[in-house]
Amino acid sequence: MIKLYPRRIFIKLVLFLTVFYAIFISIKLILSQPNLRQYSYLIDQKINLKYNEIYFNLLASKHDFDSNTFFQKQVEKITETSITNDKLSMLWNLEKSGFKQEDTSIFEIETPSYFFENIESPMVQPFDSRFTIGIYYQYLQNVNSSVPFHWSDWVDLSKIYKFLINIEDTRENVCSTIFDISSQTELIKGSQIKQVEEYCRYEPDSLLGYKIIKETGPQTVQNRELLGKSYLFSTAPSPRKLIFLTNNGSFQANVETPLNQLENSILYNDMINNLQNPTKVNVLHNYNSLISSAQLQQQHITQQELTYQVLGIPKADFNIDPETVINQLSSSKLPLSDMEQQFLSSLKFSHGNTDPPKYFYEAKLLNSIPDDWQGEHYDWRFFNGLTVGKDKQAIVLHRLVKNYLNFARNHGIITWIAHGSLLSWYWNGMAFPWDTDIDVQMPIAELYKLGQHFNQTLVIENAADANGEFDGMGRYFVDVGSSITSRIKGNGNNAIDARFIDVDTGLYIDITALAMTDAKSPSRYDSMVSQLGKDAQMRVKNARGGEAGKDANYEIINSELQLYNCRNNHFTSYAEISPLVRTTVENQISYIPYNFITILNDEYNLSSLSKKNHRAFTFLNNLRLWFDTKIIKSHLDRKNSDISSEELTYGELHAINKLSVKDHLNLLASNPALLKEWLQTHKFTKLHSQELKLIRNQDFKSVQNLQKDKEIGKPLRSDLFMDLVHHDEDLKSLSFEERAKKFSNW
Template sequence: MRVTRLCRRVVSASMVMLLIMWLIRSIDSSSNVEKQLRLLKSQGNPSSSRLMWVPSKSELAAVFQAWFLPKTAASNSEPLNDYYTLKDLTKSTCMTGGRKVWDLRFPCYAFDARFTTALYYKHLQNSLNHREIEFSWYDWKDLGSVLNPLITSKPPENPQCQDIFKAYDDSQRSVSSSNKWGSFPKASLENFPLSSYCTNSLKSPIGFQIHRIQPLCEAESLVLQSSSFLFSGGCVPKKLVFLMEDGPAVQASVKTSAAYLSLASSDILEEFLLSHNELESNLVFDPSKEIRGLINSSFSNPRPDKGFLSELNPEAFEFDPIAQIKLLSQSESLSEREHSYLNALMFEQECKFSGNEKYKYFHESSSVQNPPDNFQNHMDVRFFSGWVPKWKRLRILNSLMRTWLEFTKSENLTSWLAHSSLHAYLYSGLQFPWVASQDVQMPVQDLHTLAMLYNQTLVVESPWEGYGRFLIDVQPFITSRDQGENPDAIDARFIDIDTGLFIDIMGVGFSSNALTNTRVMSQLRGDRNREDGAPTSSDESNTQSSENQASSKSLRFNKANGIVSEKSGKSYLISDISPLRTSKYHGRPVSIPHRALTIAKDEFHIVPWLYGPKQRQEKHKFVPALGSWLDLPTLKALLGPRNVQGAHKISSYQLEEALNSFLEKSASHYEEVLYWINSQDQFKFRLEELAIESSDLALDNKYELLETLQENYSSLRPSSEDPFLHEKRITKWKECANQANTAVGSQEYSNIIIKEVMKSFVKVFIANHGLKLKQEDIKIPDNSTRLVSASLYNLRERSAESMLEAPQVFKADFAL
């Protein structure tokens, strides 16, 4: 069916009847009781639809264990009623205000990522030779929570553009609507015409279209702007990449399609329903099941493994835009993505030679008024959905990094940890809790591969890992590597579309940036007096300005000495970066620069005493017994104000008492405790790495042991569960707990259960808590010294036990 026809199609008679049937069933009281019984697994007489069935204590505890504890710790590893079914879809289906079901133009529904991904996995499985798919942001991001009230309301009740933006001059003033939107917080137009941001539209189900976002506003206004911008067809990706667990990704191009499509009325939904024999309310949209069929029908070959060590060729840091433009221009069979990439290269060159000012491409939420804290400044405004609390932010950043590492592995792209992410890795293999974004670097060659093949690509996480959806966005000015030429120091971002949180991606390459790294300057001081390249010819001297001559000379010197830099001007020696070594970050294999500690020391103050009493950063202290950084208020609440200084040497007995007391103060502390315990495997791995790195073994022996360690820890449990599923489970848990609390007559009933479950979990954790080396798995050379770094921080039974003398594990790079 042609796209233009599809945009105008109405729901087929069979689909309408199906939706009506389930809408009627969904509001039937007996079906609600059935759902409640299934959720709570309660006992009693199911024939009465008026009776509130209350779960027993053990049943409520089983629900909490299954949803929030690691599967190995839960009594029931299969989550209770943790599915998205046809009944859930039809119950949430809504219609455009004032329209009848059979005259429906845009059927809306409550977003669930499992519904979308299950449908697309089945669709791709059925159309392997036609890898072009329709796309609407409404099906991939929860726009409905903001826009469904507008879609279902009558037109006079909807806002108009003048209700969303305000103008300063009289020529642009217009009277706001007389409805509730008259007092809605408005964004400033800043002397731009209203039409450049917004136009009223009878074609849009919400009554207007947003063309451009103004972040200088209050959070409520930005949420409406960003949701409406995407709903109106803004920033539609060119391609989707569906990651497979330990296998090649499946890719699909996006069709050029009009806005205001919805899976609830699409051929893709009909195709899914027809492929399942049972059209009952318990028909499950199960992405894990559907992706298996896609894997079985995919014939892609897996990508080659780069191995434990990876040498970087100096050519990877060099890029010639003129040669690339010439090469692509001569090709007669460019794809749409390659055309877009070529146009971006030509546009940047035009700006360079014409002297046109380059503009800032990425816009963050730092302009949003009244943020609750500084962490909220690091969200892309196009995907802003409101302020993000601490633990949700940590879950999303964990998912972002794990998916980025899986994506680059799948597509054979080179990247490594940088800046605050590299700094955080050194301590625990996890991010700092006070940092609001992650940082990676790439050679410029890989950056351009990312731009040409994957710019504006939506990466969909494997359902066995989670339900994250992330946009790769590369800014147009990536060929200029010189400091001060670009408003954006960031080349690309990997963006969580649910919140706008991101990973900063920075290209590293040769440039004419002046060397500012004092360590590298000192190291190369003796080389500055030697010939730094071919002499400039007299003709070249006559045609070049003195500024250009200085720039060319600096570029030649940097190439001759293997000095590369980011756009920001931060410089590195290629020998500091290469060879890249494989380690683990957030439980996933990651590339680490050769001299990681040296690079981190150039940027941060790092003391050699890794986890000692003076180790404090950003009002946080590291607690080795928990493998985590704790902010001082939390640490005081956990250990008491008098014991904060001794947090680095807490015993197992003290730790168990502290955790139980912490939980007793508030059941809401369970999230912190779960995070600390779930991080243990990753911290244990990092400690064992440090034991090898800080030993006196030869470099080859260290590499051999570190590679063996990688194999022994092939899979590490993530520190946080999937953010999307967690939010769904939290909502269900609160409903379940509130029903139980109301029936029992105590608001503490569910909290008591949480505390008891968590205390049992803590008891098991303490009993199994060991940070000793797997010496039976690692063959230690006979002539080596004892590897003490890891065993130093093994929990002692009692605080009276003596500690080993602390090695200065951060005194120097292990590879030097």
Template structure:
């Protein structure tokens, strides 16, 4: 490995690096074959493949495995282009030839207009205080903490373990957990060296987490979701707190609340003992009412009561995730790896765990109450060391900087990457290349029967099943009790009273999961952007193939952005990818790259996804990616073969072309050659989701990479025909729900912002506005400048201009002059795929916006 170190530190020419790399490959192949233990051969061969592919560039034949950050940077610099603002670079290459022609054809008025627009954009760039929403960097990552209130040594009535109120700050939580990960990796590395093991767990001078045992840590939702809105209740004496009767009085139809709510005073002692194991001491540390289930949709209530129900349920009854995955920082090759830990069974909150003491001791403070010997047990071996030597007394207040800890973790530890023997590894390699991806029909074939899968898993000793496999088996057993017609609805919503005075838009709450509901929000654009960003990162890291569909695909078609009025995201995947998601990542909490934000997202797979017919009980969604800070989510649906009847509209609509052969298709339902699956006359498999959407393979495959919101995503092969089928006017109409598409800005703008700039402000119907903004009429340069006088529109244009221009370019690659699908232009695709790199977040981190920036800028 000394050769790897020398390469990472060398500043040689490309030719010299290539010579060294070829030599390195040859030496390492011999070295690895003769020396490395058998159980490491597969991983080491992956590393040599990485080195080989760096010199040969043959990504199709060589498997790639990540080295250290420095290794990746140096190796890629000798063979790959530097692409910091990749979409801008591609645009510059594409537009060089056009700029001279455009400049010659521009009138004096157009030239002046361009200068004025550029001046407005420059004013945004120079005045970040005024236009603070355009700066998505984190501004306040450090936090001052009265630390003695968290430590056992200084326990008092003011300690958080004794207070009724809850403490929450994501920067505190990240500081503790990132530090613990770093410490445990250091301890495991030291243990390897103490035991006289070789240094295979080291690579390029860094600890390789891929070669060390998994880490298991305690977890409690109160440290990961803001439940402090309950503090208003906790500050009251028990007799003044809300009870179930108050929930009942605020609910529609005045329901019997016993099915979901129990008063604090009626909770059994046995149940409270379970609560106390989480790190609580007193019954007063819980609300006056305990929520143990969902209040039915027909018993909707006001916004605030629904939020309290969500917080109370999360505090006591929300099941812990099985695993936590922290997304790594992006690298030049597009993947930053992950840091992961399994969740133990303790459910202990931080205020009663040892993690805070360990944080303090690792930073040079002595926190033990009596003796100073710290007892560490790992892998059945016990280690003692004196913690008091050279340690300082604890101050009243300390400054925590989780970002510094995060950087330290990345500097010293290689994150986890998929290994060649893990599901999704081949996908992972293809997705890194950003080439089009061809899907086989086998990926859409309905999985083996539920009964056969149950037999497979019950045939194994229980102690050999992972927590994820046990959960998968439980889902199979539960699903086996039901059919498509009688299964129970799985996902449940935060249905609220549309007449609530706080509910200004008469919202019903159908787009929020009830457990994570945190009030109706107008921050949807922030949340959806971060949802899509982190789902894409996770899917890329784990080799999970998905693509955008339905509303998001339509909004992508227009300008490569999400509709500003949308409130959810729809993605699809083949059924075998959903099975992978269920078996390996169900109930996993995904944590946003800490250098970008504080988002947390729960992966949850519907128990009844094993039934593949059309669901009668609205189990149309197979999985969700929940934003646990708001309840907003991504809907995930799988496509699979089934015996579901193809709806009549597919027989009538020729643009979809399932179509003419359905008589033969249906007659073949029970055909021996088709195993009950539907095929058309060309023997193409017809597959569907659990609602009403049917497809054949060439409408989906090959998948093509694109950008949405500055995020790499995949889109299906057939786009315009499908969108025309689902949205008859969606590709042509410049208006939807009082939003109008302004082509000069590539943005949707609200009607109220357009009316003041119209020449005839007496004609304000949607039809009249359309006549003034679309060909043969259009908005003048002066009218566009007036629109840009609106600070929100100007900020949005500043943030999105380069992204929408890139989308205009890629539409030339994917569509003909009429906007319809055309055969892929491989030359242009090769050019534009260089720009398919994750860019900086388009929107601010939600926590920073709500708790720091908004307070700072709105006095």
């Protein structure tokens, strides 16, 4: 007797019909393409993508929670209950009160009396971004000149202040006393540490008694923080200029001197005396005054903002001759600015160096430290502890994306999200919860623009939005490497061209440029040769050289096929990138490559666009979010589920696909982190799902209409410092002067 398995037969039938449908749609789409030789590849890609999408979503329930009134009412009740029981203040920014413009106590700092009275002031004072940024906003309204700068006003360096002139009996050995770990054999086992004298210099006449002079090699987490902060306090040069973002361009101010001197800090410089109302500093009020002031109108930067829905990139932007740029700058009839002079010097250094040293150094941790790899995702100068897996990390990455995209777009810099960040955009427009950095790319010409006009600058987030309501106070350091003329992998030290670094944590955006080079391009582009004209085909054939391509001339091959690469040998064709398509990333306007699916397929495989289980997370279709797999499994009514496993069986995948409305409500009620993420992101992720469908159908006009939503551009997560204000009792309850007294025993 033949056994029938109705469920298995049904599944196979669905998959068969899916493949048949995919073939039909693919042929219909491909017939509209001018190049018949791409049929095979495009059909295969379409079939595989459609197959994976159906397989991982088979029989999935579709709950429209955005319009389900029952669900929304239940979520309101769950939110109220969760906030009431929120002992750790995880949900503070979901409260209806929040931070509002009229809440003066939140945005206003009373200037300490030691600025005005004839009394002794403390040696250093607490860090508060509201105080610093508020003073600079007001100062710039009255002063048409460069500004003083010290890192202690812009980064919290308080952890090193305990070393200020107070180790009298050990000052000659102060470097070893604080940082030497060479005798801790178990701790340093497997790590190549540096001798303390290589990076720490004894300076008895300095405030710290020592100076960190260079990067430091692998370290403990505690030392990493102290070393970076010590470097910023007494060694790191000042930024060349400050760029204050507004809702319409930016306001820029040169920094008076690159010298690192505490005398340039607000505590010692004369900025307070140049303010009209120095007794109280309100960052929100001062921002709104600055953007409406005559001073701003006179100095406002009017760079071309990128507003195109579909943006074609000139091919010439991928092929820059450094010698031509060097000669142009060297022979300029107009005097070069300090930044341009530095850029010219950097180009000359880079162009004449065949073995460039490593430029960017991360906060490398000792191998003995659990999850030591995490340190590689922080710039060592700004490292402020590990944040992976914490809400703080999601806040920082979100604000990094927001401010990088606003900075680039408002200054006409062509850039797009890439690699893992492009993949995470595809899923729900948000960074993956396991992400530790953001990846973007740009043409080599745009990297030159970034280096010439913005290198070594500090970018300050707009404190208010277009409605005058609080936005944020993030600060970001633009750092361009010193070997950008070298466009091949070389010694492998400099795969990254530039970084956009969050100075609160050291987390960053990796910026890599694509350029035409003579590096060996992948064989996957060989099929493109047949698309060329006969003369071009012959040039490529001749350039391939002898047997097995041993003598191949890839400069000619890459030029004819229009193939570009970064210094880590990631190759992309011009047809895959251009024109760029305007989209939204983390609720911010951005650009993506035109053929993003092909790029993601080449880099990650098409299954990455559909597989709903990765690392320790599973994608919940109806919430449009990745969440902890083990927690989701614990809610499944399945006897054989292995709750300890981070992998999903097919049965578990099917069970998750079939979660009911009640199941989702139970998940939200029992997991405040998931509730918070849903409430913060659900409006945007819905817009993203609509946008993605339109982009895949190349309906760019409808995409443009979607992007007129007034909510686009607003932050989805709280400001990092304001989040700290809500969790730090001293920041909530003590005045700035009271904190200064407690802080330094003044």
